[in-house]
Amino acid sequence: xxxxxxxxxxxxxxxxxxxxxxxxxxxxxxxxxxxxxxxxxxxxxxxxxxxxxxxxxxxxxxxxxxxxxxxxxxxxxxxxxxxxxxxxxxxxxxxxxxxxxxxxxxxxxxxxxxxxxxxxxxxxxxxxxxxxxxxxxxxxxxxxxxxxxxxxxxxxxxxxxxxxxxxxxxxxxx
Amino acid sequence: xxxxxxxxxxxxxxxxxxxxxxxxxxxxxxxxxxxxxxxxxxxxxxxxxxxxxxxxxxxxxxxxxxxxxxxxxxxxxxxxxxxxxxxxxxxxxxxxxxxxxxxxxxxxxxxxxxxxxxxxxxxxxxxxxxxxxxxxxxxxxxxxxxxxxxxxxxxxxxxxxxxxxxxxxxxxxxxxxxxxxxxxxxxxxxxxxxxxxxxxxxxxxxxxxxxxxxxxxxxxxxxxxxxxxxxxxxxxxxxxxxxxxxxxxxxxxxxxxxxxxxxxxxxxxxxxxxxxxxxxxxxxxxxxxxxxxxxxxxxxxxxxxxxxxxxxxxxxxxxxxxxxxxxxxxxxxxxxxxxxxxxxxxxxxxxxxxxxxxxxxxxxxxxxxxxxxxxxxxxxxxxxxxxxxxxxxxxxxxxxxxxxxxxxxxxxxxxxxxxxxxxx
Amino acid sequence: xxxxxxxxxxxxxxxxxxxxxxxxxxxxxxxxxxxxxxxxxxxxxxxxxxxxxxxxxxxxxxxxxxxxxxxxxxxxxxxxxxxxxxxxxxxxxxxxxxxxxxxxxxxxxxxxxxxxxxxxxxxxxxxxxxxxxxxxxxxxxxxxxxxxxxxxxxxxxxxxxxxxxxxxxxxxxxxxxxxxxxxxxxxxxxxxxxxxxxxxxxxxxxxxxxxxxxxxxxxxxxxxxxxxxxxxxxxxxxxxxxxxxxxxxxxxxxxxxxxxxxxxxxxxxxxxxxxxxxxxxxxxxxxxxxxxxxxxxxxxxxxxxxxxxxxxxxxxxxx
Numbered sequence: 062x063x064x065x066x067x068x069x070x071x072x073x074x075x076x077x078x079x080x081x082x083x084x085x086x087x088x089x090x091x092x093x094x095x096x097x098x099x100x101x102x103x104x105x106x107x108x109x110x111x112x113x114x115x116x117x118x119x120x121x122x123x124x125x126x127x128x129x130x131x132x133x134x135x136x137x138x139x140x141x142x143x144x145x146x147x148x149x150x151x152x153x154x155x156x157x158x159x160x161x162x163x164x165x166x167x168x169x170x171x172x173x174x175x176x177x178x179x180x181x182x183x184x185x186x187x188x189x190x191x192x193x194x195x196x197x198x199x200x201x202x203x204x205x206x207x208x209x210x211x212x213x214x215x216x217x218x219x220x221x222x223x224x225x226x227x228x229x230x231x232x233x234x235x
Numbered sequence: 236x237x238x239x240x241x242x243x244x245x246x247x248x249x250x251x252x253x254x255x256x257x258x259x260x261x262x263x264x265x266x267x268x269x270x271x272x273x274x275x276x277x278x279x280x281x282x283x284x285x286x287x288x289x290x291x292x293x294x295x296x297x298x299x300x301x302x303x304x305x306x307x308x309x310x311x312x313x314x315x316x317x318x319x320x321x322x323x324x325x326x327x328x329x330x331x332x333x334x335x336x337x338x339x340x341x342x343x344x345x346x347x348x349x350x351x352x353x354x355x356x357x358x359x360x361x362x363x364x365x366x367x368x369x370x371x372x373x374x375x376x377x378x379x380x381x382x383x384x385x386x387x388x389x390x391x392x393x394x395x396x397x398x399x400x401x402x403x404x405x406x407x408x409x410x411x412x413x414x415x416x417x418x419x420x421x422x423x424x425x426x427x428x429x430x431x432x433x434x435x436x437x438x439x440x441x442x443x444x445x446x447x448x449x450x451x452x453x454x455x456x457x458x459x460x461x462x463x464x465x466x467x468x469x470x471x472x473x474x475x476x477x478x479x480x481x482x483x484x485x486x487x488x489x490x491x492x493x494x495x496x497x498x499x500x501x502x503x504x505x506x507x508x509x510x511x512x513x514x515x516x517x518x519x520x521x522x523x524x525x526x527x528x529x530x531x532x533x534x535x536x537x538x539x540x541x542x543x544x545x546x547x548x549x550x551x552x553x554x555x556x557x558x559x560x561x562x563x564x565x566x567x568x569x570x571x572x573x574x575x576x577x578x579x580x581x582x583x584x585x586x587x588x589x590x591x592x593x594x595x596x597x598x599x600x601x602x603x604x605x606x607x608x609x610x611x612x613x614x615x616x617x618x619x620x621x622x623x624x625x626x627x628x629x630x631x632x633x634x635x636x637x638x639x640x641x642x643x644x645x646x647x648x649x650x651x652x653x654x655x656x657x658x659x
Numbered sequence: 660x661x662x663x664x665x666x667x668x669x670x671x672x673x674x675x676x677x678x679x680x681x682x683x684x685x686x687x688x689x690x691x692x693x694x695x696x697x698x699x700x701x702x703x704x705x706x707x708x709x710x711x712x713x714x715x716x717x718x719x720x721x722x723x724x725x726x727x728x729x730x731x732x733x734x735x736x737x738x739x740x741x742x743x744x745x746x747x748x749x750x751x752x753x754x755x756x757x758x759x760x761x762x763x764x765x766x767x768x769x770x771x772x773x774x775x776x777x778x779x780x781x782x783x784x785x786x787x788x789x790x791x792x793x794x795x796x797x798x799x800x801x802x803x804x805x806x807x808x809x810x811x812x813x814x815x816x817x818x819x820x821x822x823x824x825x826x827x828x829x830x831x832x833x834x835x836x837x838x839x840x841x842x843x844x845x846x847x848x849x850x851x852x853x854x855x856x857x858x859x860x861x862x863x864x865x866x867x868x869x870x871x872x873x874x875x876x877x878x879x880x881x882x883x884x885x886x887x888x889x890x891x892x893x894x895x896x897x898x899x900x901x902x903x904x905x906x907x908x909x910x911x912x913x914x915x916x917x918x919x920x921x922x923x924x925x926x927x928x929x930x931x932x933x934x935x936x937x938x939x940x941x942x943x944x945x946x947x948x949x950x951x952x953x954x955x956x957x958x959x960x961x962x963x964x965x966x967x968x969x970x971x972x973x974x975x976x977x978x
Binding site: 431439440442506507552 | 782
């Protein structure tokens with residue numbers, strides 16, 4: 062039984078409140094992380110400009126899977142240099158997406174500090190990366206992918222899909 | 236040596252014979268047809284059941300690449316290809332290196348060919364020295380050396396005065412003049428027919444007018460001089476129409492088509508297939524249809540292979556830099572049969588285009604099998620299909636647009652002067 | 660006949676021409692190029708997509724401009740770029756084009772960007788690689804003879820889409836030396852594939868190929884008629900060697916009839932954009948008053964060109 066995404070988001074926001082710097086920049090990883098970053102920027106006290114990142118150009122599985130059809134534009138409408146950045150993603154699994162996002166951030170400048178906020182941590186790490194804040198910890202069968210979707214009214218919903226084609230190509234959890 | 240060819244479908248287009256019978260060969264000549272001569276005792280009997288027995292084919296344009304281009308092909312390889320294709324007589328154009336403009340070169344070629352003891356070789360002499368279009372060659376000497384006609388091959392003869400005089404001079408002594416009608420300017424640098432394919436692929440184009448302008452000019456000179464001219468390698472519908480009209484007017488002109496042009500058109504170039512880089516260029520489907528119809532109704536007198544061995548170095552390059560030409564000696568019969576089958580032309584009529592008609596063009600008493608005639612014979616299986624692939628070809632030139640395709644008609648046996656020179 | 664640039668799954672393995680490319684493949688390239696446009700705005704103008712890949716710029720014909728844009732594109736993707744100007748080296752030593760390719764493959768080339776004076780040279784290379792089983796090596800046509808210049812065509816399409824959004828209600832005029840233009844051929848195929856209802860070719864008969872209308876193009880000899888109510892005017896470069904002789908009497912007379920002046924541009928729609936593949940001949944095909952006006956999108960074309968080439972290189976490397 063999967064947790065309700067909206068409740069988990071509130072849980073995550075509770076954990077971030079007071080811990081996140083007032084001037085932290087929020088950077089959501091397309092697509093799920095981008096929706097979450099928009100929502101969190103309003104829920105967390107302070108002034109949090111939001112940027113978006115598409116890690117397609119930094120993925121380490123490019124040689125196996127090629128470029129996915131819809132690459133979104135990375136938009137960071139602020140100075141990265143010296144800033145405190147909260148990377149936001151929907152699901153933390155292998156840690157590879159976070160690694161790619163961190164690499165991409167560094168191509169825009171040298172941030173002062175990077176934190177990672179995720180809605181769900183499903184374990185299965187392949188890199189030494191941990192979330193600074195997470196809404197829930199979940200055990201999900203390895204061949205299923207965990208997908209966040211957004212309804213017409215903006216409501217977020219978690220669902221499993223699968224079996225996943227492979228760990229890295231499946232869903233947004235790579 | 237006495238040879239008896241039994242049970243074959245004997246077709247002699249010139250004499251209108253088409254029946255299953257037996258051909259008796261003795262002392263290199265046709266001894267009898269049907270009933271055995273007196274005291275007949277064959278050394279060898281060939282069973283031609285299910286096969287066609289016809290006069291050996293005559294190809295009026297086959298490049299043997301000697302002298303000068305032995306890396307592309309040699310006399311040995313191409314003569315072997317000829318008999319494997321059922322060709323027992325062939326004429327070779329003068330565009331060798333050096334060109335066939337001196338009697339010594341012609342004698343040497345004749346001698347080399349004779350020593351191979353295969354097909355008969357009839358050189359076409361150069362009309363002008365070095366094919367340069369400036370000075371006339373010694374046509375008399377060249378004729379004595381063995382030339383049967385004179386041409387410029389693919390070299391342009393730009394100076395109309397030289398052409399005019401060449402025609403007059405040749406006519407004085409009754410020498411044959413063959414010309415390939417192509418204006419050298421309008422399609423200068425061109426490698427493909429001026430149509431949709433050349434437009435799409437960005438290839439320099441040769442418009443059909445290159446042929447029609449040259450035809451109009453040649454017709455004018457023929458009309459003025461009364462000199463007969465044979466026109467080589469027609470490629471356009473307009474050209475066929477012009478020849479039809481000229482003949483109706485009584486002009487002494489004849490013409491031929493290369494066998495590839497009966498089957499291919501510019502669309503076959505696809506994505507720059509250099510196998511389809513031919514001279515003249517493959518033209519539109521409409522032109523192809525006109526050539527086929529012209530051949531069927533006799534406007535086009537005959538078909539030739541226009542055999543041009545080109546090595547891979549000549550073809551594995553960008554289209555515009557590639558060497559035109561295709562191997563053809565071994566495809567002349569299959570592609571003629573294919574045309575006949577597709578256009579419902581009777582087999583004897585089709586075979587006439589590659590036996591008796593070219594013999595007449597060369598002025599040879601050949602291309603038929605009357606009693607007493609030299610026994611140049613082709614025996615083929617009209618129903619056997621074979622795959623055109625490099626290892627199936629005897630010619631050193633392995634390049635042809637038909638690679639990978641199945642064609643009908645497999646030569647089983649070829650005789651020249653009563654000797655079996657090829658058997659499969 | 661299978662399109663030689665697509666593999667058995669319909670994925671792009673070489674980019675040789677826009678002719679015969681399915682619309683969805685073209686759109687995907689354009690879409691992929693969008694995020695690449697922002698990379699130039701960053702601190703580090705590089706992404707690691709092609710790290711460790713060897714891209715050979717194989718230029719048998721000189722073109723500093725095109726070579727540079729490919730070089731920038733490949734470098735921004737972190738590829739190793741090797742520039743070879745073959746015009747003067749191998750071929751004069753008797754080495755054939757395919758010998759050169761085989762040699763470079765032995766040096767572990769991953770991609771060839773090929774410019775050649777002969778139409779079809781990149782097809783020849785791609786066919787050779789496919790035939791010899793080296794399907795992991797990709798070929799990008801950077802201009803072959805008069806035939807095709809697909810990345811230029813794509814950047815033109817990208818520019819048109821950027822300013823005009825949808826192709827399905829546009830009138831596009833391509834003006835000048837269409838006969839010798841690979842740029843024009845690629846753009847024509849791209850525009851018709853994406854459903855542009857009216858593509859016109861404008862020029863004197865000497866500079867228009869015979870069978871142009873078979874490509875779905877309306878042929879206009881009169882400039883005013885040709886650009887009337889156009890949304891996009893694409894001016895082609897007139898090569899110096901064509902300005903005199905039997906094709907045209909003079910550059911001046913060409914300008915008089917076909918040079919794009921503000922007066923002639925007034926026949927187009929008020930919001931029409933003006934494009935040129937560069938380098939421009941001011942006063943021959945285009946008046947400076949037009950070239951320097953805000954109607955001209957010639958410099959954005961150059962910028963978009965790099966993004967489009969990045970998209971092509973990365974899509975090929977990923978397939």
